[in-house]
Amino acid sequence: MNAHAAAPPPASALDDPRDHALAVAGLRAGYGRGGDIVCGIDMIQKPETIVTVIGPNGSGKSSFIKTLAGLLPARAGRIEVTGRDITALSPARRVAAGLAYVPQEANVFASLTIAENLKLATEFIRGRAGVGPGQRERVLALFPELGQRPKTLAGNLSGGQRQMLAFACALLANPEVLLLDEPSAGLSPKIVGETMEAVVRVREAGVTVLLVEQNVAAALAIADEVVVLVAGRLSLRAKAGDVKQADLAGLFFGKEA
Structure with missing residues (x-):
């Protein structure tokens, strides 16, 4: 397997927004008074790419993406979106800065209609360029079925x-970077495929996607690069096409690639 451990991003790379959509340097985070769950992660992601984050259970994947989204405070390190340091910003201000997040669960309001969910998605966003009717039109073009059923309750929709x-609610904020936390969880194989196709459409629309996913096969099929986390540390970064599932068991248990 032609893979390599990722080196820490040089300071010069963090200073040039043209080189990255998302940049993370020395990121550490944890819960309460416990030890670090995210243990000094360094990563740079180029614009309009899909990077998937995989690893064994308890490896810190969800904690990592929650730290990026601002739901878990960083204890150390720096997070940038297109060159802007967002480390100290609240989750809402990170959205205004170009970072959108779709959690694994409770990611829509089940008691509201599709139209009401879409309206609420940008109700409190201020100062973000590109938010408005034009972006709504572009988003609904990506997901035409939503525009055809505006009065359907979200709770009556299938998982997919x-x-x-x-996805559509997050994209209405016109993000530079979209964070997805296990979007295929609990879905049937057919719907997983449709969901991954939607992720590709999002990238083709010009959005950078960081995808945390347990369905390794589905994630590798659409990703440009893969990052493996083990015990909160970045143990491997490689082109997705170079990573074979047969190699991953060894990586997950700390063996060298």
Whole structure:
């Protein structure tokens, strides 16, 4: 397997927004008074790419993406979106800065209609360029079924349809970077395929996607690069096409690639 451990991003790379959509340097985070769950992660992601984050259970994947989204405070390190340091910003201000997040669960309001979910998605966003009717039109073009059923309650949608709605709500904020936390969780194989196709459409629309996913085969099929986390550390970064599932068991248990 032609793979390599990722080196820490040089300071010069963090200073040039043209080189990255998302940059993370020395990121550490954890819960309460416990030890670090995210243990000094360094990573740079180029614009309009899909990077998937995989690893064994308890490897810190969800904690990592929650730290990026601002739901878990960083204890150390720096997070940038297109060259802007967002480390100290609240989750809402990170959205205004170009970072959108779709959680694994509770990512739509089940008691509201599709139209109401879409309206609420940008109700409190201020100062973000490109948010408005034009962006709504572009987003609904990506997910035409949503525009055809505006009065349907989100709670009556299938799991896959709810994910499409969650994606659409996030994209209405016109993000540079979209964070997805296990979007295929609980979905049938057919719907997993449709969900991954939607992720590709999002990238083709010019959005950079960081995808945390347990379905390794589905994630590798659409990703440009793969990052493996083990015990909160970045143990491997490689082109997705160079990573074979047969190699991953060894990586997950700390063996060298």
